[in-house]
Structures are given as structure tokens and as C-alpha cells.
Amino acid sequence: MLIEKERHDGIRRGDITVLFRRWRQRQATAGAVYRTALGRVAVDAVDVVEPAGITDSDAVAAGYGSAAEVVADLRGREADPVYRLAIRFVEEADPRDELAAADELSAADVADIAARLARLDRASSTGPWTEATLKVIERRPAVRAGDLAAEIGRDPAQFKLDVRKLKNLGLTISLGTGYRISPRGAAYLASA
Structure with a gap:
């Protein structure tokens, strides 16, 4: 799983607990642990959300200032579903x-x-x-x-x-x- 470098420290500290992704098809599974450039990251939940349903509190949990910033930063085709991933940093050794x-x-x-x-x-x-x-x-x-x-x-x-x-x-x-x-x-x- 690719995670933007500017999010690494926030994820390690536990400040960032949510990621949003626009994917043609789901690329993460709830309950899985992924090895990333920042270390191991657990995905605790994966939900499809409407961009209009992203809240400002979701945005803060994802390291953004507002829901509008999250939506503006989504990559991919607008027709593709948006996924909300509940994540956490895993400190144990791989x-x-x-x-x-x-x-x-x-x-x-x-x-x-x-x-x-x-x-x-x-x-x-x-x-x-x-x-x-x-x-x-x-x-x-x-x-x-x-x-x-x-x-x-x-x-x-x-x-x-x-x-x-x-x-x-x-x-x-x-x-x-x-x-x-x-x-x-x-x-x-x-x-x-």
C-alpha cells in the first residue's frame, strides 16, 4: 500500500487514523497488515463512502484541514468508488x-x-x-x-x-x- 510521505509521521504518532483512496477496485482488506515505506500498517476497516459524505472530523483524522481538502486530493477517475480506511501503525517487528x-x-x-x-x-x-x-x-x-x-x-x-x-x-x-x-x-x- 502506498502512503504519502507527508502522512508517515502522523500515522506513526497515531494522529492520522484514516486514509481515503479512490480506486477502481478495492486494494486493501480489513484485518490485513501491510508493509509500507513507513513500516507496517494495519487496516482495521474498509468502507465505501460518497465524497460528499466525508466529514471535517474524518478529514482531521486523515491529516487534512477540511473535507474539501480530502476530496480535492483524491486521485483517480471520479466515477471510481472512494474508500475510507481505518488504519493504525503496527510497532511490532515484521x-x-x-x-x-x-x-x-x-x-x-x-x-x-x-x-x-x-x-x-x-x-x-x-x-x-x-x-x-x-x-x-x-x-x-x-x-x-x-x-x-x-x-x-x-x-x-x-x-x-x-x-x-x-x-x-x-x-x-x-x-x-x-x-x-x-x-x-x-x-x-x-x-x-
């Missing part, structure tokens, strides 16, 4: 970070990772991708995703989605530009 830092793998851990990667490869409509993706990231850390995707003949958007799957397994870490192999990923690659 479990994926802890997983990624675990660099001692048992034989069972290695087998489990291998099975999960094989499942990802089988589910792909473009064929196996996990090994090539891990190897290109290992070989070229901190390189733009588009450049890595081009090197292995992948669509950049799909490449990024696939790297997120590897990150969920604790095998990669996102950087400001590109990625790197996590300690867990390095341990897996050394044992595979």
Missing part, C-alpha cells in the same frame, strides 16, 4: 524480518524451502523462475528490478511480484534500489 535473519537451517528447513519453491515454480504460467531469480539477486544485489528482470527475460511487473513471494519465505530483502539475498536465503543457496 515476522518476515525475523525469518530472513535466521541463517541456521536444519535439513528439514532446507527441504521445506525447496518444496515451497517447487510449488511456486509449478504454479507459474511462465514456468520455473525461483532459482534464476534467487541467483540473479545473489549475483547483482542493489540492482534495479527492471534490469534484473531483463537479464533473465522476465516481465518487470511479474518479476517484482515473484520477488515478494521469495521475501515472504524470508529469502530476499528489499533495498531502496533492488534486492539482496537474506541470511536465510544465503544459507539455503549454500545448502542447495
Whole structure:
């Protein structure tokens, strides 16, 4: 989920507890926790609202001075629905970070990772991708995703989605530009 940088501090402090988005289709789910540039953000509720129904108190909770400012700042097509997201900053560590830092793998851990990667490869409509993706990231850390995707003949958007799957397994870490192999990923690659 993308959150404007000027809202980060207010969300961290708990001053901003609402976001408004105009989306063609819902892009957030109530009860989910999203990793964002400011850290993890929980979405506690998602409701469709009419722009005319946005109140000044909603606006203040979203970090604006008035409802008119919120409506003026909405992006997207006017015909698209407007969503009101009740949010909160999550201060606990991301479990994926802890997983990624675990660099001692048992034989069972290695087998489990291998099975999960094989499942990802089988589910792909473009064929196996996990090994090539891990190897290109290992070989070229901190390189733009588009450049890595081009090197292995992948669509950049799909490449990024696939790297997120590897990150969920604790095998990669996102950087400001590109990625790197996590300690867990390095341990897996050394044992595979």
C-alpha cells in the first residue's frame, strides 16, 4: 500500500487514523497488515463512502484541514468508488524480518524451502523462475528490478511480484534500489 510521505509521521504518532483512496477496485482488506515505506500498517476497516459524505472530523483524522481538502486530493477517475480506511501503525517487528535473519537451517528447513519453491515454480504460467531469480539477486544485489528482470527475460511487473513471494519465505530483502539475498536465503543457496 502506498502512503504519502507527508502522512508517515502522523500515522506513526497515531494522529492520522484514516486514509481515503479512490480506486477502481478495492486494494486493501480489513484485518490485513501491510508493509509500507513507513513500516507496517494495519487496516482495521474498509468502507465505501460518497465524497460528499466525508466529514471535517474524518478529514482531521486523515491529516487534512477540511473535507474539501480530502476530496480535492483524491486521485483517480471520479466515477471510481472512494474508500475510507481505518488504519493504525503496527510497532511490532515484521515476522518476515525475523525469518530472513535466521541463517541456521536444519535439513528439514532446507527441504521445506525447496518444496515451497517447487510449488511456486509449478504454479507459474511462465514456468520455473525461483532459482534464476534467487541467483540473479545473489549475483547483482542493489540492482534495479527492471534490469534484473531483463537479464533473465522476465516481465518487470511479474518479476517484482515473484520477488515478494521469495521475501515472504524470508529469502530476499528489499533495498531502496533492488534486492539482496537474506541470511536465510544465503544459507539455503549454500545448502542447495
